[in-house]
Amino acid sequence: MTRGAPRKEFVVALISRQRGFFISVFALASLAATAGQCANFLAQTTAASGTIQTPGVTDNKNVSGAAPVSATSSSSVDSSSDQFARGSSYSSASAEAGAVHAYSSATGETFGVNCCTSGGGSASSTGQFSDLFFLSSSDIAAGTKATITATVYVDGAFLSDQSGVAWSGSEWWRASAYTGDTPFSVSGSRNGSAGGGFSESGASFGAYTITFGAFFGQNNLMQMTVETEAFASAGGPGLNFSSFATDLGDTFAWGGIQKVMVDGTEVTDFSALSADTGFDYRYAYVEPGSGAVPEPATWALMLTGFGLGGTMLRSRRVPRQQIA
Numbered sequence: 384m385t386r387g388a389p390r391k392e393f394v395v396a397l398i399s400r401q402r403g404f405f406i407s408v409f410a411l412a413s414l415a416a417t418a419g420q421c422a423n424f425l426a427q428t429t430a431a432s433g434t435i436q437t438p439g440v441t442d443n444k445n446v447s448g449a450a451p452v453s454a455t456s457s458s459s460v461d462s463s464s465d466q467f468a469r470g471s472s473y474s475s476a477s478a479e480a481g482a483v484h485a486y487s488s489a490t491g492e493t494f495g496v497n498c499c500t501s502g503g504g505s506a507s508s509t510g511q512f513s514d515l516f517f518l519s520s521s522d523i524a525a526g527t528k529a530t531i532t533a534t535v536y537v538d539g540a541f542l543s544d545q546s547g548v549a550w551s552g553s554e555w556w557r558a559s560a561y562t563g564d565t566p567f568s569v570s571g572s573r574n575g576s577a578g579g580g581f582s583e584s585g586a587s588f589g590a591y592t593i594t595f596g597a598f599f600g601q602n603n604l605m606q607m608t609v610e611t612e613a614f615a616s617a618g619g620p621g622l623n624f625s626s627f628a629t630d631l632g633d634t635f636a637w638g639g640i641q642k643v644m645v646d647g648t649e650v651t652d653f654s655a656l657s658a659d660t661g662f663d664y665r666y667a668y669v670e671p672g673s674g675a676v677p678e679p680a681t682w683a684l685m686l687t688g689f690g691l692g693g694t695m696l697r698s699r700r701v702p703r704q705q706i707a
Contacts, residue, residue: 422514422659424449424478430456432470432489432504449512451477451484456504466495468618472504474611475632480660481668482636483510483609488542488628489552491617501618503625509610510635515602516664518643520653525600529645532594534638534667535560535607539588539631541573543581549619551576552627555612558635562595563604575627590638599653605664609635639667 424447431441442454453475460468472489491503518529541554557570571585597603609631617623643650655664 422480422512422657423447425511426450426452426476426478426509428452428454428474428476428506428508430454430472430474430504430506432456432458432472432502434458434460434468434470434500434502449477449479451475454506454508456506458502460502466500468493468495468500468502470502470504470615472506472613474506474508476508476510478510478512480512480514480657480662481607482634482670483512483607484632484634485510485556485609485611486628486630486632487554487611487613488626488630489613489615490624490626491550491552491615492624493549493617493619494622495618495620501616503614503616503618505612505614507610507612509608511606511608513604513606514657514660514662516605516655516657516662517602518597518599518653518655520599520650522652523599523645523650527599527645529597529599529643529650530594531562531597531640532592532642532644533640533664535567535591535593536634536636536638536667537569537586537588537591537609537631538633538636539611539629541583542626542628542630543573543575544626545575545577545624547617547619547621547623547625548577549621549623550615550617550625552613552615552625554614554627554629556629556631557608557610558631559608559610560593561604561606561608562593562597565593565595567591567593567595577623592641597655605637605657607635607637634668634670636668637662637664640665 427445429443442456444452444454446452455473457471469492474487476485485508487506487508489504489506493500493502537558539556553574555572559568569586569591573581573583575581611629611631613627613629615625615627617625640655643653
């Protein structure tokens with residue numbers, strides 16, 4: 384991720400020193416889930432804020448379980464009635480069978496008569512679930528390796544609002560899936576500043592096809608992770624405002640198995656069920672409370688249509704199953 388925002392070090396330092404700890408926690412939990420052959424849900428959030436005069440408190444949260452977790456931070460310095468610097472940030476994350484959600488936002492606001500007033504925020508969030516599904520078929524012997532083609536959906540958006548002549552910020556996301564033998568990862572970012580405008584790089588939100596190996600007659604690993612970050616800074620003479628957010632609250636989700644192949648022949652009669660969560664990996668994740676039932680192929684067409692129309696995917700998806 385490219386980060387070129389001025390005066391951001393006082394905020395970024397608060398975030399960066401926490402990342403090694405949380406990465407270790409996630410790695411250990413993932414190994415535990417695989418070794419113990421049970422599902423595991425993790426969520427981690429960090430929010431930090433500060434001004435050029437006073438750093439705000441960094442708020443870190445890390446939980447195991449499907450419950451959502453959030454963190455907030457704010458800092459403000461009002462030197463006088465005609466000068467102030469403010470920074471704030473917010474992050475949230477959650478995980479459930481078949482889907483992970485994450486959101487990060489940061490804001491900086493200043494009003495001053497010189498160039499030395501600066502405020503901003505930085506936030507990060509991560510959601511992850513690890514699960515095991517048992518692949519079986521009455522026609523295929525246990526221990527036979529299959530090649531599975533499936534779909535995953537990255538439904539998100541970059542959100543921002545700015546004013547003034549001295550602001551900058553950045554947004555970043557990464558969605559990863561690991562299936563035991565084949566890693567999948569896509570990421571994207573956007574950077575902006577008052578002087579340079581906006582630039583985007585990396586992957587786009589939408590549907591992705593993944594291919595991986597799995598074995599009949601045994602448990603197979605499925606792990607999905609989504610990460611988001613946001614940074615915002617404002618500073619300089621006059622009134623300046625900067626707000627940046629990376630929103631994957633609408634999910635990085637499992638989209639269902641499209642095809643199972645063994646030695647060049649498609650297997651149509653199979654099951655791919657998690658004994659621990661009850662999630663059926665043949666089908667796509669469904670948001671709790673949804674009622675419609677589009678097929679995975681329909682999802683791909685819908686996402687393509689939205690992209691061609693130039694509209695971010697902001698509505699919730701409605702795939703095929705719901706876990707109580």
